Amino acid sequence: MSYENIILEKEEKIAIITFNRPEAMNALNIKTRAEFAAAVKDVEEDDAIKVLILTGSGKAFVAGSDIKEFHATTPFAAHNIVRLGSIVEKLGKPVIAAVNGFCLGGGCEIAMACDLIIASEKAKFGQPEINLGIIPGGGGTQRLQRLIGVCRAKELIFTGDIIRADEAERIGLVNRVVGMDELMPKAKEIAAKIATKSSAALKLAKQAINKGMQTSLQDGLDYEYEMYALSLSLEDKTEGVNAFLEKRAPNFVGR
Structure with missing residues (x-):
């Protein structure tokens, strides 16, 4: 366009x-x-x-x-x-x-x-x-x-x-x-x-921060934990942990 x-x-x-x-x-x-x-x-x-x-x-x-x-x-x-x-x-x-x-x-x-x-x-x-x-x-x-x-x-x-x-x-x-x-x-x-960071994790982090701006502290904390739990299921989480243990730069795929 x-x-x-x-x-x-x-x-x-x-x-x-x-x-x-x-x-x-x-x-x-x-x-x-x-x-x-x-x-x-x-x-x-x-x-x-x-x-x-x-x-x-x-x-x-x-x-x-x-x-x-x-x-x-x-x-x-x-x-x-x-x-x-x-x-x-x-x-x-x-x-x-x-x-x-x-x-x-x-x-x-x-x-x-x-x-x-x-x-x-x-x-x-x-x-x-x-x-x-x-x-x-x-x-x-x-x-x-x-x-x-x-x-x-x-x-x-x-x-x-x-x-x-x-x-x-x-x-x-x-x-x-x-x-x-x-x-x-x-x-x-x-x-x-x-x-260079995980685009999937960045998206979850942005959602959690923005949600916290619009709600109570407790509701924000609860939502943060939901996003944290989701991040634990990411392929990028596995890659990030492996890269840290192997002392190399991670190759995130955004999933």
Whole structure:
């Protein structure tokens, strides 16, 4: 499938999706949302791909939704908008956000749905929806509080303030901040390291962690044990144990 507003690249075990509407700060319009969803599905179905990296072209990762389409967005239509954060979160493969610039509104919501966030020193984060008289609708009110705490989340959402990458790192919104020239090399380095692990075990680990974010501690512990028991039945478990005992690198097959 060919795309207009995104770029999908595959490098060995790593896929890279680049939001590519630089003239519009990569704002999310209907076409971009549909293309992104299709690209993520492509990545999901490609067994050769182990890790997905998301980034943006130009000065933005994603600067939010396309405001030009807001006039036509009714409460009914809002229910039919593709929730990109949920698509990312449900992908059974690790996802790394390589945030190059402005990461606002829907863009911040997509980044927060990723498993890791690597930010360039030029990146800026925020949920400025309140300035338009609306609230975040793609996970901002929920994921943000789980990542940085309720009080800090309320401050950012209520004020609409935009924060720099170093502040985002300080409050736990991003994993690390690097120079702009280091952003993609660092993201690829981490992705390559993750890609050497068992894709089947990674999927179970992601499911367990995400489940724990949505439930009580005890329910999360119970679910973790179910995923742990499943991991004991994997071919990769046998290979991993044998490789450790034989002092060699494991050759995981994803089963």
